[in-house]
Amino acid sequence: MKETSITRRRRHELIIGAALLLVLAVLPLPIRDVYTRNLIIITVLFAGLAQAWNILGGYCGQISLSHALYFGVGAYVSTLLLTRLAIPPTFGMFAGGALGGLMALLVGWPCFRLSGHYYAIATVVVGEIGYLLFLNWDWVGGATGINIPYVRSVGDSWLWLQFRIDKLPYHYAALAFASVAWLVAWLIEGSRWGFVWRAVKDDPVAARSLAVRIFPSKMAAAAISGALTGIGGAIYAQYVGYIDPDSVMYGQLSILIPLPAVLGGVGTLWGPLVGAAVLIPLSELTRSYLGGSGSGVDLMIYGGLIVVVALARPQGLASLIGVRVRAPAGAVDAAAA
Amino acid sequence: MPPLLEVDRVSKSFGGVAANVDISFDVHEGEILGLIGPNGAGKTSLFNSVSGEVTPDAGEIRLAGQRVSGLRPEQCSLLGIARTFQVVRSFDSMTVLENVMVGAYARLSRTRPAMARALETLEFTGLAARADTLAHSLTPAEKRRLEVARALATKPRLLLLDEMLTGLTPVEAQSGVQLIRDVLARGITVIMVEHVMEVLLPLVHRAVVLDLGRVLTIGAPTEVVHNPDVIRAYLGDRYAAA
Amino acid sequence: MVGGLLMGLIYALVAAGLSLIFGLMDVVNFAHGELLMLAMYATYVIWLVTGLDPLLLLVPVALLLFALGVAIYHLLMARALSVRFNRGMVQIFVTFGLAILLRGAAQFTFGSDFKSVSKSWLSGKTIDLAGVYIPLPQLAAGVVSLFAFALLLLISRTEFGHALEATREDRDAVALIGIDRNRIFAMGWGLGAGAVGIAGVMLATFYYVSPSVGANFALIAYVTVALGGFGSLIGALVAGLLIGQVEALTALLIEPSLKQVGMFAIYLLVLMFRPRGLFGTL
Numbered sequence: 001m002k003e004t005s006i007t008r009r010r011r012h013e014l015i016i017g018a019a020l021l022l023v024l025a026v027l028p029l030p031i032r033d034v035y036t037r038n039l040i041i042i043t044v045l046f047a048g049l050a051q052a053w054n055i056l057g058g059y060c061g062q063i064s065l066s067h068a069l070y071f072g073v074g075a076y077v078s079t080l081l082l083t084r085l086a087i088p089p090t091f092g093m094f095a096g097g098a099l100g101g102l103m104a105l106l107v108g109w110p111c112f113r114l115s116g117h118y119y120a121i122a123t124v125v126v127g128e129i130g131y132l133l134f135l136n137w138d139w140v141g142g143a144t145g146i147n148i149p150y151v152r153s154v155g156d157s158w159l160w161l162q163f164r165i166d167k168l169p170y171h172y173a174a175l176a177f178a179s180v181a182w183l184v185a186w187l188i189e190g191s192r193w194g195f196v197w198r199a200v201k202d203d204p205v206a207a208r209s210l211a212v213r214i215f216p217s218k219m220a221a222a223a224i225s226g227a228l229t230g231i232g233g234a235i236y237a238q239y240v241g242y243i244d245p246d247s248v249m250y251g252q253l254s255i256l257i258p259l260p261a262v263l264g265g266v267g268t269l270w271g272p273l274v275g276a277a278v279l280i281p282l283s284e285l286t287r288s289y290l291g292g293s294g295s296g297v298d299l300m301i302y303g304g305l306i307v308v309v310a311l312a313r314p315q316g317l318a319s320l321i322g323v324r325v326r327a328p329a330g331a332v333d334a335a336a337a
Numbered sequence: 338m339p340p341l342l343e344v345d346r347v348s349k350s351f352g353g354v355a356a357n358v359d360i361s362f363d364v365h366e367g368e369i370l371g372l373i374g375p376n377g378a379g380k381t382s383l384f385n386s387v388s389g390e391v392t393p394d395a396g397e398i399r400l401a402g403q404r405v406s407g408l409r410p411e412q413c414s415l416l417g418i419a420r421t422f423q424v425v426r427s428f429d430s431m432t433v434l435e436n437v438m439v440g441a442y443a444r445l446s447r448t449r450p451a452m453a454r455a456l457e458t459l460e461f462t463g464l465a466a467r468a469d470t471l472a473h474s475l476t477p478a479e480k481r482r483l484e485v486a487r488a489l490a491t492k493p494r495l496l497l498l499d500e501m502l503t504g505l506t507p508v509e510a511q512s513g514v515q516l517i518r519d520v521l522a523r524g525i526t527v528i529m530v531e532h533v534m535e536v537l538l539p540l541v542h543r544a545v546v547l548d549l550g551r552v553l554t555i556g557a558p559t560e561v562v563h564n565p566d567v568i569r570a571y572l573g574d575r576y577a578a579a
Numbered sequence: 580m581v582g583g584l585l586m587g588l589i590y591a592l593v594a595a596g597l598s599l600i601f602g603l604m605d606v607v608n609f610a611h612g613e614l615l616m617l618a619m620y621a622t623y624v625i626w627l628v629t630g631l632d633p634l635l636l637l638v639p640v641a642l643l644l645f646a647l648g649v650a651i652y653h654l655l656m657a658r659a660l661s662v663r664f665n666r667g668m669v670q671i672f673v674t675f676g677l678a679i680l681l682r683g684a685a686q687f688t689f690g691s692d693f694k695s696v697s698k699s700w701l702s703g704k705t706i707d708l709a710g711v712y713i714p715l716p717q718l719a720a721g722v723v724s725l726f727a728f729a730l731l732l733l734i735s736r737t738e739f740g741h742a743l744e745a746t747r748e749d750r751d752a753v754a755l756i757g758i759d760r761n762r763i764f765a766m767g768w769g770l771g772a773g774a775v776g777i778a779g780v781m782l783a784t785f786y787y788v789s790p791s792v793g794a795n796f797a798l799i800a801y802v803t804v805a806l807g808g809f810g811s812l813i814g815a816l817v818a819g820l821l822i823g824q825v826e827a828l829t830a831l832l833i834e835p836s837l838k839q840v841g842m843f844a845i846y847l848l849v850l851m852f853r854p855r856g857l858f859g860t861l
Contacts, residue, residue, distance in 0.1 A: 004434060004452060005469045063668060110847070114854050116667060117607045121805045122850060125843045128798060132840050192442045192451070199428050199439040206426035209388060210491055211414035211443035251798070255675055262672050296691075296790070299683025306676025307655065314662040314669045 010190055013269060017186065020273075021179055028171050035288075041171045041239065043280040045232060048178030050260035050272035051185050052228035056104070057258055058267035059188060060221035061201045063120045066107060066127035067229050067257045070100035072134065072249030074230025075237035079146050082160075089161040093234035100230020101223040103130075108222035112215060127254050134245045145244025148237060161238040170239045177235055181228050185269055188224075193217050198267075229257070263309045265316025274318040279305075339402055341366040341526050342387070342495055347396035347406070349382055356382035357393070358550040364495070369517070369527040371537050371558070374547035375570060380530045381423055383547070384497050387528075388420045389413035400495065414443055419493035421484040423500050423530075429473035433464055436472050436483055440490030455490055462486040462516060478509040485516065489525075496520060498529040502536055510536050538562060546570070581711055585721035587823020589778055592724040593796060594803035594815040595731055596774035599743075599767055606656060609674040612797025613681035614772050618644050618779025619788045620685060623694055626783075632700045633784050637723070641776040648772025651677070652765045660764075678793070685790040693787040701784055720781035727777045732812055734770070743767060799826075799839070802846045808859025817857060821845070 028040050049071065056062050074096030081087040081095055111122045135143050156163045163169045188194050199207040200214055207214070237243050264275020282305065286298035309317060340363035349357040357379045364370050372380050385391040387398055389410035398406035405413055419440075428436050437458050441451040459465045462482055467475065472483060481501050488496060498517070502510045514536055521527060531537040538544070538558040546553040546561055548570040554561060561567055593615060600608050608614075621640050622633050659673045660666070696702070704715040734740050746753045746763045753760060786792065803822050807814025822842045829841025849857065 004456070005432075006434065006452070063671065110851055114850065117809065118805055118850065118854060118856075120607065120671065121801045122847065124798065125802055125846060129840055129843045132837060136834065136836055190448055192446055192448065195431075195435060195439050195442060198431055198435075202428040202430055203426045205390070205410075206422065206428065207439065208410040209390075209414055209420055209422075210440045210487065211411050212439070213411050251794075259672070262668055266668060296683035296686025296688075299679050300687060301683075303676045303678070303680030303683055307673050307680065310669050310673045310676060311655065311658050311662070314666075 006190075010186070013186060017179075017182060021175070024175055025172070028168060034167075037167065037171065039281055039284055041167075041174050042284065043276055044171065044178050045174040045236060045239075046257070046260060046280050047273050047276035048174065048181040049229060049232045049257050050264070050276050051178065051181040052225050052232065053258045054261040054266065054268075054272050055185055055188060055228070056221045056225035058261055058271070059185070059194060060197045060218055061267075062108075062112065062218060062221070063116075063258075064104075064107075064123045064222075064225070065120055065254045065258070066123035066130075067225075068249050068251065068253035069107075069127045069130040070103055070226040070229040071233035071236070071253065071257065072130070072243075072245065073103050074100045074233030075243045075248045076134070076140055076146075076233075077230070078234035079148055079237050079243055080140065082148065083146060088159045089234060089238050090159050093161075093231050096234040097227040097231040100233065101227030104222040104226025104229075105219055108219055112218050112222075124251065124254065127249075128251055131245050131249045131251060134249055141244065143244065143246075145242060145247070148241045148243070150241070161235070167239075170235075173235050174239075177228075177232055181232075182269070182273070184224060184228065188221075189269060193220065197221075259306065263306065263313075263317060265318035268316065268318055270321075271316045271318045274321070275316070278317060338366070340364055341401055342528075343397075343399040343402075344383070344387070345397045345399065347383070347386055347393045347398060349379075349386055349391060349393045351382075355550045357386065360396070360547070360550075360552055362545050362552065362555055364526060364528060366494075366526055367521070367524060368542045369521055369529065369540065371541035371544040372528055372530045372547065373532075373534075373537065373544055373561075374553070377549075378547040379550040380547055381499060384420060384499055384528075384530065387413075387495075388418050388497060414491055414493075417492075417494035418497070419488035419491050419495070420497035421481070421488055421499055421501055425477070425480045425484055427472040427475070427480050427483055429471070432469050432471055433475070433483055433486075434459065434468040437464075437486050437490045440487040443491040454492075458486050458490045461519065462489065463512075478505050478513075481505070481513070482516065485520075489520065493525060495526045495528070498527060498531075500530055500532065502531055502533050514540055534562075581708075581713055582717065583824040583827025584820060585713075585717045585823070586826065587820040588721040588724040588728075589782065589819075590796075590799055590803050590822055591816045591819025592727055592778040593775055593800045594807065594819055595728060595812055596771035596778075597800050598804045598807070598809060598812065598815045599731075599774070600771040606659070606670045606674070607801070608771070609671060609797070610651075610678040610681060611674075611771075611775060611800055612793030612795070613678045613685075614644060614647070614775045614793070615779045615782070615796050616685060616788075616790065616793030617647070617681060618776040619783040619786070619792065620689060620694075621776075622780045622783040623696055623788050626696050626699070633696055633780050634700060634719070637777060637780050640780050641773045644776030644779070645769040645773035648768040648770070649765045651772070652768035656764070656768065657761065678797075682790045682793070689790070691790055693789045695787050696783050699784050714785065716781075716785035720778075720784065723781050724778060727774060728812075728816055731770070731774060735812060739766070799842070802842060804856075806846045806849055806856055808856030811856070811858040814856055814858030 028037050031037055053067050056064050077096040077099045078089050078092035081092040082089055107123065107126050111119055114122055134140055150162055150164055151160060154160050156165050161173065196212045196217060200212060233248060260275030260279050261272040263279060265271025283302050286301045290297040342364040344360055344362050347357055347360045360383060374380055386393045386406060389408050389412065392407045397404055400416055400418065405416060428439065434455055437455040438451050441454040445451040445454060459468055462485060464482055464486055467479060475483060502513045505513060510533065517527060517540065541558055543556065544558050544561045545555045546567050553566055553570060554564050597608060597611050600606055618640055621643055622636050625631060625636055626633055655673055659670050662669050701715040701719055705712045706715055706718060742758050742763055746758060746760060799822065803818045804815060807818030825842045825845050826838045830838035
């Protein structure tokens with residue numbers, strides 16, 4: 001089969017992705033400053049989380065505002081398996097992912113029939129229920145949370161995903177995670193689902209006349225998105241060493257996870273990455289330098305930035321660097337009922 | 338051999354208004370049937386019942402002996418019923434090739450075969466040169482052609498064309514007629530709703546005339562055109578040929 | 580039980596404002612809680628500075644919030660509506676960004692510690708209604724909310740109200756009958772914010788004021804609106820009352836810290852059978 005513009009573009013995307021991966025792999029090496037290294041790790045992790053969300057929210061068009069639930073579940077499952085059954089997080093994270101995916105399916109199954117805003121609010125509520133339940137559930141630590149112990153006898157280890165002497169390996173864990181999320185998004189974009197979801201967003205009636213069955217594919221998107229998010233949660237838990245509902249399952253996190261994707265360019269391959277690269281450092285820096293005493297200035301800047309970018313560049317920041325953006329048309333409304 | 342499509346006493350009302358009343362006719366494999374009638378005669382409603390957008394209130398529709406009335410559009414499509422829409426519904430944010438690929442994905446789950454089928458369909462419908470153009474930038478005639486290409490990519494047995502030639506220039510219309518002949522040559526059965534009489538009548542094998550929701554008459558184009566009831570239905574409507 | 584009813588009325592009022600705004604232009608205002616928060620701060624500040632009782636501040640604060648709503652529409656939402664890509668998502672995230680901005684502004688201006696309107700005409704008093712002791716502030720809040728609701732219903736029956744309804748049904752066609760869409764939208768935002776303003780004043784008489792207080796009420800408001808059905812004022816009232824009761828019952832029967840789980844569960848349950856809410860037409 002002769003090469004088409006589609007296959008050519010996808011080949012280029014893969015090359016750029018690989019180059020980016022290389023750059024990010026060597027980026028932290030010359031940096032000794034702990035604060036900056038931490039910033040990079042968080043940015044990379046959230047880029048991966050945003051990309052995972054993008055699969056359900058961007059490509060499939062379901063604006064889920066409950067992803068903190070899957071993130072938190074992943075963190076808790078991995079941590080509990082470690083603290084109660086001494087299972088290494090390297091395996092535990094997959095269990096966390098599995099449960100995250102399962103939760104996403106459970107939420108999706110009743111909620112997908114809801115349209116636009118009803119769906120968004122239903123997901124917010126589900127996330128909130130999860131938060132409240134975990135907060136009051138003693139077996140998982142409740143409001144006190146769980147401390148993740150550093151197993152001295154093992155020391156720094158990849159199996160146990162614990163590094164205290166040099167935290168650099170966490171960067172590679174996060175990078176691996178983000179790369180997988182990116183790759184999954186890339187695969188989906190070129191697959192039947194990628195095409196079919198865009199068709200449904202443009203014109204659901206025409207899509208149905210072409211044998212597109214929407215519901216099963218939404219469930220698949222939810223499962224993949226939730227699973228990836230759960231794995232991200234597990235990695236985060238190992239990195240920060242302590243989890244509680246207020247740090248891994250709180251409501252605002254459900255908005256912060258999609259934010260890089262939305263402002264970077266929802267439903268695009270590079271949007272979440274661009275968005276994370278801009279937003280996370282900005283929010284961390286404003287918080288450190290301006291928000292230290294709870295002054296709220298950091299929030300004002302952050303909030304203001306969100307408003308400005310959303311209004312000035314609704315198709316996403318990634319379009320500024322030439323990323324292909326969906327064409328303007330009345331039908332291209334991601335929240336259409 | 339049983340007919341490919343059997344419309345059996347189909348009736349459908351919308352909010353008290355009867356769109357289709359007791360409609361019956363057959364379509365044989367390989368033929369091209371014209372569905373004509375004044376505005377409001379119930380032609381698009383009938384299409385909607387055949388392709389699954391709507392379920393008839395009474396009666397049944399069968400494809401090769403199997404009941405299809407009441408099935409969802411996705412299921413009808415998989416069984417081999419494809420259609421175009423009266424008001425073109427293209428996927429505006431996607432290119433021509435991508436649009437047709439959505440159709441190809443109806444029966445092929447992997448991208449390489451779907452892309453190959455889509456490319457082949459574009460060649461067949463003469464849109465290959467516009468493969469990478471965004472659908473929303475196409476001319477109206479090209480958009481119509483795209484809808485046909487997209488429908489063809491689903492490898493249908495039956496193709497429903499809803500006013501595909503309306504509003505085209507004579508040159509575009511002739512081109513469209515040629516496309517329909519090519520589709521027929523591939524063994525696909527066609528039902529077409531059309532207002533442009535001088536284009537439709539030479540093309541179809543038989544015609545079904547609807548008026549006020551009912552079947553007025555069925556027959557060869559030459560018979561139908563001379564039928565006094567048909568003439569009255571149209572002239573009573575102050576209808577003038579395009 | 581009565582407490583649940585009274586809180587329910589307040590929820591209903593907050594929800595009514597939200598429903599108005601959504602009903603008009605398909606915008607879920609994620610900054611609605613912050614508007615409530617601002618109303619409460621305004622009440623606190625004016626009370627602190629002038630010593631005027633909050634009850635006297637109902638009208639001024641409501642007007643203040645009305646103006647704020649109109650301003651938000653003209654400065655932000657008008658632009659958000661004319662966006663060509665991802666309109667729905669833009670609206671969600673613009674209002675969300677606004678929420679963060681407002682919360683930061685409150686934190687910057689007042690700090691994050693709790694404040695309260697400690698001395699007012701009603702504070703600390705209770706009334707005995709047929710053997711049930713009801714705190715006067717809460718009772719007043721419920722009564723005022725009911726009045727405000729009635730007012731909203733009245734407005735919905737006026738010509739303006741009809742114009743609002745028409746604009747909601749067919750945004751594009753109303754221009755043809757001489758309705759200025761922009762003006763209607765701005766008024767809608769003003770009214771919605773004003774409603775929340777009234778609720779805020781009454782809440783300030785018995786609830787603590789902090790930058791994050793909005794977030795708590797906001798979620799309940801969204802649930803109330805969705806349960807009642809977007810675009811239905813009656814729905815907001817019924818849902819508000821229902822939610823207020825369920826919350827109180829859950830706190831009583833199961834556990835206070837889980838009181839919100841009860842209302843959320845009811846909400847999800849109803850949605851399963853009526854995806855558009857109890858009275859929803861959108």
